[in-house]
Amino acid sequence: MLYLPHTNEDISSMLEVVGVDNLDDLFSTVPEDCRLNGDLNLPEQLSEWELNDHMEALSHSMAVSPEYKVFMGAGSYEHFIPASISYLLGRSEFVTSYTPYQPEMSQGTLQAIYEYQTLAVRLLGMEVATASHYDGATALAESLLMAIRVTRRSKVAISGLIHPLYRRVVQTYFEPTGYEVVELDYLNHGVTDIAGLDEMDDLAAVAIQSPNFFGCIENLQAIGEKVREKEALFIVSFTEALAYGLLKNPGSQGADIVCGEGQSLGIPRSFGGPALGMLASRKKYMRSLPGRLIGQTKDLDGKRGFVLTLATREQHIRREKATSNICTNNSLCALAAAMYMASVGGTGIRELASLNHDKAEYLKSELKKAGFKIRFDSPTFNEFVVEFHKGFEATYRRLLEKKIVAGLSLAPYYPELANHYLLCVTETRSREDMDALVSSLVP
Amino acid sequence: MKEPLGTTGLILNEPLLWEKGKKGRCGYSLPRRDVEPCPLDQELTGEGPDFPDLSEVDVVRHYTRLSQWNFGVDTGMYPLGSCTMKYSPKTNERQASLLGFTGAHPLLPARLCQGALKMMFEFEQYLTEITGMDATTLQPAAGAHGELCGMLLIHAFHKKKGSQRSKIIVPDTAHGTNPASAALCGYRPVPVRSNEQGILSAEAVAEVMDEDTAGIMVTNPNTLGLFEEDIQEIAEIVHSKGGLVYCDGANVNAVMGIVQMGKIGIDVMQLNLHKTFSTPHGGGGPGSGPVCVKNEFEPFLPVPRVVEENGRYILSENYPESVGKVAAFHGSFGVMIKAYSYICSMGPKNLKKASQLAVLNANYIKERLKGTLHLAYDRPCMHECVFSDKDQLAHKVKTLDMAKRLMDYGFHPPTVYFPLVVHGAIMVEPTETESKEDIDQFIEALKAIVKEAGEDPDLLHDAPKSCKVKRLDEVAAARKPCLAG
Numbered sequence: 046m047l048y049l050p051h052t053n054e055d056i057s058s059m060l061e062v063v064g065v066d067n068l069d070d071l072f073s074t075v076p077e078d079c080r081l082n083g084d085l086n087l088p089e090q091l092s093e094w095e096l097n098d099h100m101e102a103l104s105h106s107m108a109v110s111p112e113y114k115v116f117m118g119a120g121s122y123e124h125f126i127p128a129s130i131s132y133l134l135g136r137s138e139f140v141t142s143y144t145p146y147q148p149e150m151s152q153g154t155l156q157a158i159y160e161y162q163t164l165a166v167r168l169l170g171m172e173v174a175t176a177s178h179y180d181g182a183t184a185l186a187e188s189l190l191m192a193i194r195v196t197r198r199s200k201v202a203i204s205g206l207i208h209p210l211y212r213r214v215v216q217t218y219f220e221p222t223g224y225e226v227v228e229l230d231y232l233n234h235g236v237t238d239i240a241g242l243d244e245m246d247d248l249a250a251v252a253i254q255s256p257n258f259f260g261c262i263e264n265l266q267a268i269g270e271k272v273r274e275k276e277a278l279f280i281v282s283f284t285e286a287l288a289y290g291l292l293k294n295p296g297s298q299g300a301d302i303v304c305g306e307g308q309s310l311g312i313p314r315s316f317g318g319p320a321l322g323m324l325a326s327r328k329k330y331m332r333s334l335p336g337r338l339i340g341q342t343k344d345l346d347g348k349r350g351f352v353l354t355l356a357t358r359e360q361h362i363r364r365e366k367a368t369s370n371i372c373t374n375n376s377l378c379a380l381a382a383a384m385y386m387a388s389v390g391g392t393g394i395r396e397l398a399s400l401n402h403d404k405a406e407y408l409k410s411e412l413k414k415a416g417f418k419i420r421f422d423s424p425t426f427n428e429f430v431v432e433f434h435k436g437f438e439a440t441y442r443r444l445l446e447k448k449i450v451a452g453l454s455l456a457p458y459y460p461e462l463a464n465h466y467l468l469c470v471t472e473t474r475s476r477e478d479m480d481a482l483v484s485s486l487v488p
Numbered sequence: 489m490k491e492p493l494g495t496t497g498l499i500l501n502e503p504l505l506w507e508k509g510k511k512g513r514c515g516y517s518l519p520r521r522d523v524e525p526c527p528l529d530q531e532l533t534g535e536g537p538d539f540p541d542l543s544e545v546d547v548v549r550h551y552t553r554l555s556q557w558n559f560g561v562d563t564g565m566y567p568l569g570s571c572t573m574k575y576s577p578k579t580n581e582r583q584a585s586l587l588g589f590t591g592a593h594p595l596l597p598a599r600l601c602q603g604a605l606k607m608m609f610e611f612e613q614y615l616t617e618i619t620g621m622d623a624t625t626l627q628p629a630a631g632a633h634g635e636l637c638g639m640l641l642i643h644a645f646h647k648k649k650g651s652q653r654s655k656i657i658v659p660d661t662a663h664g665t666n667p668a669s670a671a672l673c674g675y676r677p678v679p680v681r682s683n684e685q686g687i688l689s690a691e692a693v694a695e696v697m698d699e700d701t702a703g704i705m706v707t708n709p710n711t712l713g714l715f716e717e718d719i720q721e722i723a724e725i726v727h728s729k730g731g732l733v734y735c736d737g738a739n740v741n742a743v744m745g746i747v748q749m750g751k752i753g754i755d756v757m758q759l760n761l762h763k764t765f766s767t768p769h770g771g772g773g774p775g776s777g778p779v780c781v782k783n784e785f786e787p788f789l790p791v792p793r794v795v796e797e798n799g800r801y802i803l804s805e806n807y808p809e810s811v812g813k814v815a816a817f818h819g820s821f822g823v824m825i826k827a828y829s830y831i832c833s834m835g836p837k838n839l840k841k842a843s844q845l846a847v848l849n850a851n852y853i854k855e856r857l858k859g860t861l862h863l864a865y866d867r868p869c870m871h872e873c874v875f876s877d878k879d880q881l882a883h884k885v886k887t888l889d890m891a892k893r894l895m896d897y898g899f900h901p902p903t904v905y906f907p908l909v910v911h912g913a914i915m916v917e918p919t920e921t922e923s924k925e926d927i928d929q930f931i932e933a934l935k936a937i938v939k940e941a942g943e944d945p946d947l948l949h950d951a952p953k954s955c956k957v958k959r960l961d962e963v964a965a966a967r968k969p970c971l972a973g
Contacts, residue, residue, distance in 0.1 A: 046834070046838045046841065047577075048574075048575055048577055048766075048833075048834075048842075048920075048921050049838065049841060049842060049845055049920060049921070050921065050922070050923035050924075051845055051848075051920075051923070051924065055923070055924040056845075056848065058924070059848055059849075059852045059924060060848070062852055062855050062856060063848070063851045063852055063855050064855070068844040068845075068848065069844075071844065071847045071848060071851060071868065072715075072746060072847070073868055074714065074715045074717055074867070074868050074870075075715050075717070075743070075746065075747060076717055076720070078720070079719065079720065079747050079751075079752045080746060080747060081620070081745060081746060081747060081748050081751070084745065084836045084837065084840070085617055085618060085744075085745045085836040085839065085840070086617050086836070087614055087617055087618070087831065087835065087836040087839070088832065088835065089835050089836075090832070090833060090834055090835025090837070090838060091832045091833060091835075093579050093833070096579060096583065096829060096832055096833055097579075097582070097583075099832065100583040100586060100825070100829065101586065102603070103588070103603035103604070103606060103607050104586035104587065104588030104589050104603055105588055105603065106588070106601075106602045106603035106606075107588035107589065107591070107592045107596075107600070107601055107602075107603050107604060108592070108596055108600035108601065109587060109588055109591030109592055109593075110591055113600070115593055115596075117593050117595060117596075119595060120594075120816060120817075121593050121594050121595070121817070123591070123593075125517075125519060127515070127516055127517065127544070129515065129544050129547060129548055131585075132548075133547070133548060133551040133552070133555075135581070136551070136552070136555040137560050137561075137562035137563075138555040138556065138558035138559065138560045138562070138563060139551075139555050139558060139560070139770070139771055140560065140562075140576070140581075140768045140770055140771075141560030141561040141562045141563075141566075141573075141576055141768050141769065142558050142559060142560040142561075142566075142769065142770075142771045143566070143568060143571055143573060143769040143771065143772060144769070144771070144772035144773075145771065145772065146568070146903075147891070147892075147895070147900065147901055148957070148960050148962075149892065149895060149952050149955040149956070149957055149958070149959065149960065150558070150559040150895055150900060150952075150955055151557075151558055151559065151771070152554075152557035152558070152955075152956050152957055153554040153555050153556065153557040153558035154558055154771035154772070156502075156504070156554055156557070157551070157554050157771075158771075159504075159971075159972075159973070160504060160505045160973075162971055162972050163504075163505075163506070163972040163973045164505070164537070164539060166972045167537045167538045167539065168537045168539075170534075172972070173971045173972060174971075174972065176772070177773070179629035179630060179633060179774075179815060179820075180629065180815055180816050180817075181816060182813070182815060182816035183629070183633070183814070183815065183816075208816065210813060210816045210817070211816055213812050213813045214812070214813050214814060214815065214816060216812055217640065217790070217811055217812035217813055217814055218672070218814075220640070220643075220644075220811065220812070221639075221640065221643040221672075221673040221674050222672075222673075222674055223674065262532055289534070289537065290536055290537065291528065291533055291534070291536070292528075292532055292533060292534060293532060293533065293534035294534055294537070297534060306816070313590035313591065313822075314590070314591060314592060314593055314594065315584075315589060315590050315592065315821050315822040316589065316592040316593075316594050316601070316604050316817070316818060316821040316822075317594025317595075317815075317816065317817025317818050317819075317821055318594075318629065318774070318815065318817055318818060318819050318820040318821045318822065318823075319629070319773075319774030319776075319820040319821075319822050319823060320816070320817075331969060331971070337772065338969070338971055339971070340965040340966070340969050340970055340971050341965070341970040341971075341973070342960050342961045342962065342964050342965035342970075343960070343961055343964070344957040344958040344959060344960050344961070345958040345959050345961075346958055348957055348958070350956075350957040350960045351960075352960050352962050352965045354962065354965040354966050354969060354971075355966055355969060356966070357966070365667035365668055365670065365671035365676070365677045366671075367668040367671075369668065369672075370632045370635065370636055370665050370668035370669040370671075370672055371630075371632055371633075371665075372630065372631065372632045372664070372665045373629075373630035373631060373632065373633075373762070373772060373773040373774070373775040374772050374773045375629075375770075375773045375774040376770050376771040376772035376773045376774075377768075377770030377771060377773065377774060378770075378773070378774055380770075380771065383505075384547065384551060386537075386539055387505050387515065387539070387540065387542055387547050387550070388514075388515035388516045388542070388544065388547050389514070389515070389516045389539070390509070390513065390514050390515065390516070390539050390540060390541040390542055391511075391536060391537060391538060391539035391540065391541055392511070392512065392514060392541050393514045393515075393516050393518060393541070394536060394537060394539060395536035396518055397516070397518065397519075398536075399525070399527075400518075400519065400521060402526070402528060403521075403523050403524070403525055403526045404523050406523075406526040407523040407524070407526070424528060424529060424532060445597065445599075445600070450593075450596070450597075450600070453595055472519040473519070475522060476522040476523055
């Protein structure tokens with residue numbers, strides 16, 4: 046076996062040093078009745094070449110670009126990823142190291158993640174950012190729990206236009222805690238109805254997603270003012286990080302905590318994971334943040350260096366009183382995001398974000414021209430909701446045959462929105478792709 | 489001793505990203521604009537983030553230089569105890585980077601993602617078989633996330649029985665994340681000490697187990713690298729009071745094909761794909777922490793679940809008792825492909841051989857170093873062994889000094905100061921992918937360091953000398969945090 050370097054000679058001489066006769070005898074401390082008799086019932090090993098064939102066959106059955114034109118976002122976005130990032134990210138000094146417990150030997154990871162934290166802070170308009178979380182949904186759940194720790198209150202309000210799957214993760218995390226989650230309804234123009242806040246007291250936090258699940262841009266400034274009146278923390282969640290290349294960032298509109306999904310920043314969709322949970326806050330809440338943080342310091346000679354810091358918040362020191370149970374973060378995904386933000390740059394990200402917006406507007410207007418209804422009239426970034434005719438499902442299936450995925454049906458998530466579909470257009474969709482979609486929709 | 493592994497080479501300095509570049513540069517090929525501009529209302533737009541503008545060469549050199557300040561398993565031996573830093577096969581990276589996988593949207597209709605669903609379905613079955621459990625969820629994104637998911641399942645189980653409980657037993661040899669994972673579900677951890685042999689005694693568990701205790705979280709093999717010999721008796725005690733047995737399976741690398749946890753009283757356990765199943769650690773993630781359960785817990789597993797129907801695979805939400813979701817989509821799919829590929833490449837015989845050799849390597853190190861360093865528990869170990877600095881303290885040399893000196897010799901240090909039950913712990917986990925020659929070199933390095941500790945302790949106090957930086961001021965970093973530039 047190519048990953049097991051021991052020759053028979055090595056094994057005998059090592060067994061001799063250990064003082065046992067054979068490999069089985071190494072397990073003398075495992076009681077006889079705990080041991081498995083016989084072999085595991087698994088397929089026989091494949092050679093590297095057989096494995097290639099097997100995996101390629103599996104991979105070929107998947108509907109992906111460029112063969113398929115997928116107009117679906119909803120928390121997972123198709124963006125171009127420069128080859129330079131894939132190559133750099135494959136460097137095995139990054140890939141095969143672990144959490145930088147020994148900083149002198151891990152300065153590469155440490156500086157890179159410190160840079161990621163900085164770029165995340167600048168993108169979101171905050172003051173501190175963590176070294177990453179599992180995904181946007183868990184980052185939201187952790188943010189809400191953080192707000193509960195900070196305010197010592199036990200109720201949170203979240204917008205019904207936060208990604209439905211994120212809300213389910215929040216419910217799962219909250220179920221055993223006894224804390225209460227209240228959902229806010231939405232208005233006819235596709236933004237959160239915050240009137241419901243008037244009757245709520247003792248809120249730890251109010252969480253709003255912008256752009257929201259319908260793609261609409263929320264008025265964060267106005268919501269933030271209302272949240273502050275309630276003396277709750279204002280949490281802004283997001284699924285499309287690229288939007289902040291163009292939109293006002295959440296920090297400039299009064300957010301206390303910002304959390305969301307960074308997959309758009311150079312990370313392949315990969316069937317939903319691994320992803321990049323981003324979480325940032327005001328500096329005053331720094332010591333309540335969950336997860337890893339990297340800080341700048343100096344070495345004995347006064348040279349700049351970086352270390353894991355504020356570890357007293359973490360579970361290996363505070364045990365059950367830790368700010369979270371997180372040990373692994375998604376470091377390599379954060380590294381990809383930093384490489385992406387560095388590659389696109391300040392000038393580039395604005396142009397790229399504008400292009401996303403403008404292409405989505407193009408499709409919107411072509412659909413309108415073809416007689417389809419854009420359901421919500423609030424401004425959007427690169428996603429929007431279309432109301433199709435009754436029985437659109439058959440058309441949707443017909444389009445699948447033509448290798449077009451015409452967005453995501455909203456009915457499973459919002460039963461009142463039958464025949465409504467959430468469509469997404471990024472820089473990867475050409476004008477021809479969009480024209481082809483529109484002409485295929487018209488029977 | 490042969491020529492030491494550690495040496496120095498030309499390492500380049502590299503500023504922070506925003507200390508380089510020039511406005512107007514770009515390291516990204518902007519896609520063609522084939523639609524008219526359609527500006528958003530200025531009320532809504534900001535100035536754009538203050539990112540530096542860099543060329544592709546700027547970016548490539550930046551990260552290439554940074555990578556050279558890092559040490560990975562591909563560089564050399566990385567015997568970080570409890571972290572299972574085994575070699576990550578390159579073919580697994582290739583499989584995970586196939587376009588059909590990387591490009592797939594997680595909400596594709598099932599008929600358009602059969603390959604991914606088939607892989608997940610089979611992978612769940614493989615993990616179920618390896619652990620001897622009955623069902624598996626792949627959704628948790630890391631080991632500690634798996635622990636949380638496992639605790640949610642246990643919480644849901646007790647809730648359904650109509651008798652929620654308030655405590656959970658966590659031995660001192662459990663993983664550090666266990667108490668925090670339990671606390672997230674509202675359980676108060678009750679600590680139990682391991683005995684003089686480094687394992688948990690059935691009597692100690694019997695003393696604290698009662699009907700207000702949800703169960704026990706036991707790491708097996710434990711963080712001392714020892715198999716919990718009384719596990720079956722412990723499980724009986726816990727079960728007899730209506731409690732459940734959770735196993736932190738982070739150390740399953742020692743027992744693949746040797747012990748099936750499901751057959752020895754475990755109800756729920758998590759695996760760490762980035763440990764046992766060779767997926768790379770990525771500088772701290774992404775990981776993946778599947779949870780394997782016995783039949784009674786299957787109804788509570790997160791949704792959606794992959795189900796086979798007449799040779800086709802679908803995603804089913806039809807589990808009304810499910811705890812819900814612990815991740816937005818399906819978990820770390822890209823990591824699963826690598827672990828699945830690993831199992832396919834290894835086959836049942838080599839998985840068992842891997843565990844045997846991991847245990848052989850650890851016992852070999854233990855035997856060869858026990859006259860050099862103080863061995864905390866002198867008995868046969870599993871995949872790792874724990875030493876301490878007890879014999880060096882007379883020279884005012886501590887574990888940390890020896891760890892830092894190992895870097896100069898070209899090795900990543902073992903895990904230090906963990907587990908907490910051993911004062912000044914040095915926890916060595918070589919894994920099966922290290923050859924005898926590499927292990928011998930590691931042993932010689934530690935012997936040389938211990939000798940230096942007696943003769944010239946300052947060599948250790950001043951270490952490391954060959955790294956990019958010297959020892960870093962962690963106290964200052966925490967006192968005046970600077971977390972962004």
